[in-house]
Amino acid sequence: MAEPAPNRLTRENQPTSEGPYRAKGSPQRDLDAACGFEVRDDFERFNQCNDIYSRAQWDERVRSKKAIDWFKGMFIPGLGARNAEGYGVKDFALRNAGWMGTNLVIQRSLDQDRVDAFGDYIRPFSEPNPDKIEVPSPAEMSEEIKRVSRLFGADGVGITAYDPRWHFTDNFSIKTLTQKPYRFPEDLPNVIVVITAMHYEAVKCYPSATAGVAVGHGYSKDCELVQSIATYILNLGYRAIASVNDSSQAIPYAIQAGLGEYGRNGLLITKDFGPRVRIGRIHTDLPLTHDKPIRFGVREFCDTTCRRCAEACPPQAISHDAPTERVPTQSQMKGIRKWQVDPERCFKFWTNQGTECGICMRVCPYNKDVSRWWKRLYYRFWQRLAASPLKRAALKLDVALGFGKRMKPSEYWRRFRTR
């Protein structure tokens, strides 16, 4: 990451969304209902400059030496390490080793004022094959793409339609520290959404730098995965853009693609791994069919019964209340009613720790180990219980069995499973 230049945007001169996309009369209303989105008439597309990571560069209310060091620590050995369990040199070393694959992707285009995978989509490696293959059946092609995705490591795949609402209005320039034009093709009708599961045991160590290996390695796997799928499609003669945390909102796309529901903690809750996933996308004009959103009880469970994430969050960034469209910060999307998470509180806690936090992922009852068949069996049983009228019993059982408890990083080092 380049040394940040002086701020160009001030509190008075902060970016706003240009050309808001009004959801009124959107053909997506039915789909939204199935997804559980409540998109209001005052909905506005998001400006990437308002993203908390962008604001950490230009907005003096977020920017600080700690925040800049938080970014740099991924790249600079030893930065952030201190004499505290879970925050030592080895813990940061493990985390940064996990980030390696991601760092290479980020580094690839920095000289072009791009932060591939985080600020900007990943530059395609090649042009499409000029000899396009014929796709007689989009349904069969969808099946094939899903199998190919799993071959390259996807833990789940869904397909949905391009939805301009989830795309940004502007991008953030890491060079000028102000906005730059958003150039994302609008003519790629299909979005392949892939998920990769993160290490269960590492996530158990939140808060700690040790746990960060789950995020870093998750992103690294994700970056390679989306590029492999994009390469496959380019080789078939179709356009394909690989995307990770850039360009659009990953979670609504994942929900539309049938990969899970939205949880109180602001995360995608998947059926197989709960919130313990990273999300990648491939935008393409390859003819594909679309999946339908799924429901398995998350919304009702978060709504009526569970506050574990909200109670466990040290900076109180997660709401205990009902979904709302009121947003306390400019880093949240406007005009969408949902459980709100305050990115300013969240990120400030991260920078104070010197590494990201994932307590809300750890304590979520949908976060369970599924590495053994009997654990998967229990997980299915528990999900059914949580979706039944016995929600409170499900929550009590979860707590009684010790799920969500923190693992001490020193214990992680002794016993982490290598596969």
Place this chain on the structure above:
Amino acid sequence: MAEPAPNRLTRENQPTSEGPYRAKGSPQRDLDAACGFEVRDDFERFNQCNDIYSRAQWDERVRSKKAIDWFKGMFIPGLGARNAEGYGVKDFALRNAGWMGTNLVIQRSLDQDRVDAFGDYIRPFSEPNPDKIEVPSPAEMSEEIKRVSRLFGADGVGITAYDPRWHFTDNFSIKTLTQKPYRFPEDLPNVIVVITAMHYEAVKCYPSATAGVAVGHGYSKDCELVQSIATYILNLGYRAIASVNDSSQAIPYAIQAGLGEYGRNGLLITKDFGPRVRIGRIHTDLPLTHDKPIRFGVREFCDTTCRRCAEACPPQAISHDAPTERVPTQSQMKGIRKWQVDPERCFKFWTNQGTECGICMRVCPYNKDVSRWWKRLYYRFWQRLAASPLKRAALKLDVALGFGKRMKPSEYWRRFRTR
């Protein structure tokens, strides 16, 4: 890959090894005996310009349009695809999708006249942490490095000592198409050798472009793995250089590190996956203990009983005879007695196919599916049989049970397992 410039080296002006390393009186003699190497007094270190891939650029006896297209096909969608089962657009697409992670590593340093991971070691991402951790026990650190390696996807790890004999004398410049100075630090005493297993079912499809996904994805996983481990070490404050097919001979290092034996097909035969692996290395000054070579019957089985690879090789590149130090081509190491494989014949077959071949990997009886416990059980039983006096029965049983038979690429597409 840059468009090759006119040849600079001719048949008369071919590179020779400078400053040969004589094995006479080498402290490695005992280790060699354990490894089964027979390094003779006229041993010479290898010049990378004599590598068949380098010669495909500069030597008109190897270079051809087909050979150049063979390289380019990894990067250019559709190149090489034709109307033949296993060689269609989708087959090459799958292969190239597998190569994606590797291609990014290669692309990273091309403008510096480097082909990272194949011609040159992978440029480290950062300097070591200036605050070096203390390593009280090299044995414990070895254990830790092995676990961390497995966490990031290694299927096997061994550690051995730096051995100058396996290092090149010169590197090959992709820019000038002649030799360039070999700059590899000689003061990194320890070499961590990692293996990653390749897709069993894809390997069953050799010869075909479909099977190439096993190699491509294997390399991609390997590239990320060695860099993750190197990053871990750099973060601990020690030097670390990640290396894949560059800079030194992977197989003798892997054998010295106790990862397997040398087979008639010229490949490393591992105990867990037979020849179906890719090999990566990390050179470091992190204090570590060394592993011992292993023997589990491969040498005797190849020697007295099995000729499956030699019989199955279409261009007859594999010897039916006993180990010898006679080398028919300049692409082989001089002064080492072993089963010889003719890289010129092998590579010519590859370029005629438009993709690499791995028939010798497919038919090797040590190549077995180990994805289920009962398959692993059978594999262990078979290995014991092959190491017993009943070698011939082991070979017959293997053939009778249909191991090593080719899977048709169309069948692969129908049934490949995604995990």
